Amino acid sequence: MRGYLLRRLPSALLVLLAASFLVFAVLRLVPGDPAAVLAGPDASPETEAAIRARLGLDAPLPTQYVRWLGDLLTGDLGPSYAIGGRTADLIGDGLGATVELTLGALLFVVVLGAAFGILGATARNRWVLGTVRVLTTGALAVPPFVTGVLLVLLFSVLLGVLPPGGRVPLLAAPDLGVQYLLLPSLCLALPSAAVLGRYLKDGIERALAEDYVRTATAAGITPRRILRRHALPNALPPVVTLLGMQTGHLLGGAVLVEAIFAWPGLGQLAEQALVRRDYPVVRDLLLLLVTVFVLVQLLTDLVHAWLDPRIRWE
Amino acid sequence: MTTPPLLEVRGLDVEFTTPDGGTLHAVRDVSFTLRRGETLAVVGESGSGKSTTALALLRMLPGTGRISGGTVRLDGEDLATAGEDRLRAVRGARIGMVFQDPMTALNPVLTVGRHLDEVLRAHGGTDKRARRARAVELLRLVGIPDPERRLDDHPHQFSGGQRQRVLIAMALAGEPDVLLADEPTTALDATVQDQILTLLGELTRTTGTALVLITHNMGVVARSCARVLVLYGGTVVEDGPTAEVLTRPRHPYTAGLLAAVPRLSAPSGTRLTGIPGTPPDLSLPLTGCAFAARCALAEDRCHTAAPPLADAGGTVRAACFPAAERAARAALAGPDEDTEPPAAPPVPARIDRPAPGRVVLTAESLSKTYGSRRRRFTALDGVSLTLAAGETLGIVGESGSGKSTLARVLAHAHPADGGRILLDGRDVTRPGRAELHAVRRRVQMVFQDPYASLNPRMTVGEIVAEPLRAFAIGAPGERADRVAELLRLVGLDPAAADRHPRSFSGGQRQRIGIARALAPEPDVLICDEPVSALDVSVQAQIVGLLTDLQRDLGLALVFIAHDLAVVRQVSHRIAVMHDGRIVETGGADELCEHPRDPYTRALLAAAPEPVPVRRVPEAVSA
Numbered sequence: 001m002r003g004y005l006l007r008r009l010p011s012a013l014l015v016l017l018a019a020s021f022l023v024f025a026v027l028r029l030v031p032g033d034p035a036a037v038l039a040g041p042d043a044s045p046e047t048e049a050a051i052r053a054r055l056g057l058d059a060p061l062p063t064q065y066v067r068w069l070g071d072l073l074t075g076d077l078g079p080s081y082a083i084g085g086r087t088a089d090l091i092g093d094g095l096g097a098t099v100e101l102t103l104g105a106l107l108f109v110v111v112l113g114a115a116f117g118i119l120g121a122t123a124r125n126r127w128v129l130g131t132v133r134v135l136t137t138g139a140l141a142v143p144p145f146v147t148g149v150l151l152v153l154l155f156s157v158l159l160g161v162l163p164p165g166g167r168v169p170l171l172a173a174p175d176l177g178v179q180y181l182l183l184p185s186l187c188l189a190l191p192s193a194a195v196l197g198r199y200l201k202d203g204i205e206r207a208l209a210e211d212y213v214r215t216a217t218a219a220g221i222t223p224r225r226i227l228r229r230h231a232l233p234n235a236l237p238p239v240v241t242l243l244g245m246q247t248g249h250l251l252g253g254a255v256l257v258e259a260i261f262a263w264p265g266l267g268q269l270a271e272q273a274l275v276r277r278d279y280p281v282v283r284d285l286l287l288l289l290v291t292v293f294v295l296v297q298l299l300t301d302l303v304h305a306w307l308d309p310r311i312r313w314e
Numbered sequence: 315m316t317t318p319p320l321l322e323v324r325g326l327d328v329e330f331t332t333p334d335g336g337t338l339h340a341v342r343d344v345s346f347t348l349r350r351g352e353t354l355a356v357v358g359e360s361g362s363g364k365s366t367t368a369l370a371l372l373r374m375l376p377g378t379g380r381i382s383g384g385t386v387r388l389d390g391e392d393l394a395t396a397g398e399d400r401l402r403a404v405r406g407a408r409i410g411m412v413f414q415d416p417m418t419a420l421n422p423v424l425t426v427g428r429h430l431d432e433v434l435r436a437h438g439g440t441d442k443r444a445r446r447a448r449a450v451e452l453l454r455l456v457g458i459p460d461p462e463r464r465l466d467d468h469p470h471q472f473s474g475g476q477r478q479r480v481l482i483a484m485a486l487a488g489e490p491d492v493l494l495a496d497e498p499t500t501a502l503d504a505t506v507q508d509q510i511l512t513l514l515g516e517l518t519r520t521t522g523t524a525l526v527l528i529t530h531n532m533g534v535v536a537r538s539c540a541r542v543l544v545l546y547g548g549t550v551v552e553d554g555p556t557a558e559v560l561t562r563p564r565h566p567y568t569a570g571l572l573a574a575v576p577r578l579s580a581p582s583g584t585r586l587t588g589i590p591g592t593p594p595d596l597s598l599p600l601t602g603c604a605f606a607a608r609c610a611l612a613e614d615r616c617h618t619a620a621p622p623l624a625d626a627g628g629t630v631r632a633a634c635f636p637a638a639e640r641a642a643r644a645a646l647a648g649p650d651e652d653t654e655p656p657a658a659p660p661v662p663a664r665i666d667r668p669a670p671g672r673v674v675l676t677a678e679s680l681s682k683t684y685g686s687r688r689r690r691f692t693a694l695d696g697v698s699l700t701l702a703a704g705e706t707l708g709i710v711g712e713s714g715s716g717k718s719t720l721a722r723v724l725a726h727a728h729p730a731d732g733g734r735i736l737l738d739g740r741d742v743t744r745p746g747r748a749e750l751h752a753v754r755r756r757v758q759m760v761f762q763d764p765y766a767s768l769n770p771r772m773t774v775g776e777i778v779a780e781p782l783r784a785f786a787i788g789a790p791g792e793r794a795d796r797v798a799e800l801l802r803l804v805g806l807d808p809a810a811a812d813r814h815p816r817s818f819s820g821g822q823r824q825r826i827g828i829a830r831a832l833a834p835e836p837d838v839l840i841c842d843e844p845v846s847a848l849d850v851s852v853q854a855q856i857v858g859l860l861t862d863l864q865r866d867l868g869l870a871l872v873f874i875a876h877d878l879a880v881v882r883q884v885s886h887r888i889a890v891m892h893d894g895r896i897v898e899t900g901g902a903d904e905l906c907e908h909p910r911d912p913y914t915r916a917l918l919a920a921a922p923e924p925v926p927v928r929r930v931p932e933a934v935s936a
């Protein structure tokens with residue numbers, strides 16, 4: 001397992017380096033001089049030059065790139081241009097909120113997806129099967145902003161049991177934090193849970209039709225045990241890969257859901273930074289996103305290899 | 315004979331619902347008994363209901379399958395009506411089952427130890443350590459070396475034969491009284507098959523487990539079982555002691571089946587006798603004898619009434635009117651008067667074939683490796699051979715020995731890495747485009763799997779005409795006539811041209827494949843396991859067709875197979891392949907009777923023989 005990790009690590013680092021270069025290049029190539037934007041339309045060329053010097057934008061591009069990489073390694077990302085405050089703090093706060101939302105959603109995805117998948121594949125009762133089918137189809141077909149509004153209508157307006165928006169950090173006040181987290185994470189999770197459920201259902205059904213299940217049945221092993229020990233371990237590896245990809249979707253979806261539920265995460269920060277052309281914040285956010293994707297991918301592959309011995313031996 | 319039977323099956327009927335809503339009556343009125351420690355073979359051709367019968371005993375019928383009649387009594391308890399809980403207590407603990415394909419019958423993500431552990435758990439093993447110790451014991455019992463260590467290995471780390479041993483260990487874990495083995499060796503090489511059969515024999519002797527061995531291989535029957543049950547069209551046609559049934563078959567079908575089996579001891583050039591026609595369509599109602607449509611002895615009554623399974627002399631029972639009457643007459647005449655020959659199989663005939671002519675194809679030290687830098691696999695390693703017009707060169711070897719690679723290299727489907735190929739003395743190893751076209755036209759291939767090698771969307775006419783188009787042979791308007799001619803040549807009705815391959819049986823599809831290969835009038839036909847997917851009675855027809863075509867067209871044939879007996883009968887010369895090399899070449903009879911290479915000897919020793927062959931009359935022409 002360790003060997004597998006060591007073999008995968010160099011390519012992951014390489015991807016990150018390439019991404020940093022791309023992010024840097026793309027943002028410096030878009031028209032609009034950050035110094036000019038910051039200085040405002042009426043500023044004198046001298047003010048602009050001073051700002052440029054203070055931000056280090058007058059150095060040659062390669063120097064700027066290397067300096068940025070150095071900043072990244074030390075974690076000191078410098079001040080934000082437009083929003084105010086230090087970039088690292090801004091991103092840190094947003095990241096905490098978004099990670100909380102995404103993890104909450106991930107939990108829903110796993111629990112609901114597993115329930116949909118296992119029930120869909122093994123239930124014999126027509127009503128159970130019908131309900132699962134309707135739920136998964138609905139979760140896939142209805143876009144998050146509609147589910148979001150429906151959830152708020154039901155739980156906040158009609159029942160009045162959950163707050164309609166905002167956030168209380170979970171670690172600061174767990175009981176209150178959970179109440180704020182439930183609706184946005186459920187809203188974010190539903191489509192992915194449906195996709196996962198369908199995938200898992202197909203996987204289990206396929207595994208149950210395999211010869212080794214027949215072998216196990218003939219050996220007198222109970223259907224429950226066959227599901228747990230034979231079908232699930234076989235159905236899981238591709239589902240884990242899918243879960244990894246869905247985590248990416250969740251991060252993307254978070255931007256939208258954060259807007260619906262006024263959740264102060266990276267999505268909100270990105271929106272602000274884009275509107276106000278806060279170039280360093282956008283740049284660092286983009287790289288952060290890529291890093292998260294690469295990490296999730298790596299983790300997915302590791303879990304996959306752990307679940308499926310054939311990969312480890314390749 | 316007084317011990318009550320362990321398993322008693324009476325009038326078992328199994329039906330499936332076909333996609334169009336009809337009923338397929340797969341098993342019809344099957345009855346047999348099994349005593350403790352007995353070994354019973356169930357034999358019959360593809361679709362005769364062997365697997366379905368076995369699965370019905372465990373109530374594990376696939377899909378729409380259901381038991382529609384009869385009883386399955388295990389020590390008196392009827393399993394056909396037992397509840398799920400009772401069945402689970404029977405599965406594995408009273409009746410164990412081993413399935414055909416060891417490659418798919420084990421779960422790839424679980425270790426072998428886990429497989430065994432799960433079974434032991436299901437049968438009341440509560441202590442984890444004890445289960446592990448028992449698993450080691452079981453692996454040792456089935457002959458897996460170093461069992462403690464192998465317990466933590468996954469199935470893909472075992473060879474095919476070892477996986478089959480693991481499956482047997484799983485089936486034995488619950489210490490069942492009956493072991494059902496459904497074609498346990500069909501996917502294995504002959505030498506491995508031999509080991510597995512030996513193992514099964516030892517296990518049943520030492521543990522007293524009764525064995526039901528399902529197979530289509532008469533040699534396996536003769537080698538492993540005391541009694542045999544012959545199935546045809548879902549019914550039992552004959553049931554008796556193996557020695558009796560195989561030497562003096564009472565039922566015409568059994569006789570035909572035996573005659574169709576190639577004998578290793580039969581010399582090169584012996585013609586195999588097939589059974590004309592095809593098995594009955596089980597989705598149609600059946601009145602009368604299931605075999606009537608193909609039976610040479612059929613009488614009028616055979617078409618209107620079903621013959622019951624009745625005494626046919628000795629302890630043999632057969633479902634055939636004349637056979638039962640013969641037995642009754644013999645019984646009246648006294649025990650020593652049973653001189654009337656039962657349904658006699660035709661005497662094997664020699665093929666009359668001309669001597670081979672000049673050499674057409676020569677290969678000189680061909681080599682070929684597959685794979686990347688990390689994992690290299692040498693498929694061909696210095697292979698040399700010659701092939702003359704009108705000659706059949708048989709190539710035998712176990713799986714992975716490089717037979718198919720050799721076929722593809724000879725047919726220019728794959729390039730060789732080294733060595734030379736000469737066609738009529740001209741070097742065609744690395745032909746230019748135009749030359750490659752010409753070479754491919756002269757060297758054609760016939761493949762193993764008649765199902766996979768025909769495009770299901772094309773009509774048979776289009777399939778056979780394809781090479782005509784590709785090689786621009788004849789005017790487009792004349793091609794239909796040529797296709798009709800080719801179909802007639804391979805024994806098919808020219809009207810078949812308009813139909814799609816799926817409406818043909820395996821043997822018919824192989825005929826289509828041969829017609830396609832013959833279309834460009836090749837000089838060399840390379841047949842890669844052309845009969846391995848076919849039943850013996852059909853195999854005999856296809857082998858006969860190939861030899862007739864060779865005689866009439868002067869074809870040079872390369873005949874690749876893993877069954878040494880077929881190869882001996884069709885080939886003039888045989889080359890034995892092992893690990894990418896030809897270890898021995900020689901005249902077919904010479905090589906089989908006086909093998910020089912130890913590997914050839916091992917192959918010959920492993921081939922199971924059904925019964926001693928009768929003397930074959932000498933061929934009239936040389």
Ligand SMILES: Nc1ncnc2c1ncn2[C@@H]1O[C@H](COP(=O)(O)OP(=O)(O)OP(=O)(O)O)[C@@H](O)[C@H]1O
Pocket residue numbers: 330331338340358359360361362363364365366367376377378379530596
């Ligand atoms: N799942 C199924 N659904 C419908 N029909 C089936 C099914 N399984 C088997 N049959 C039919 O039952 C009949 C008997 O099949 P079975 O598999 O028992 O034959 P077999 O003797 O084991 O043949 P083989 O040697 O090819 O394994 C065949 O006509 C087959 O088409």
Ligand code: SF4
Pocket residue numbers: 565566567603604605606607609610611612613616621633634635636637
């Ligand atoms: S009953 Fe008639 S058709 Fe059937 S096998 Fe006997 S002779 Fe042939």
Ligand SMILES: [Mg+2]
Pocket residue numbers: 364365366496
């Ligand atoms: Mg079968």
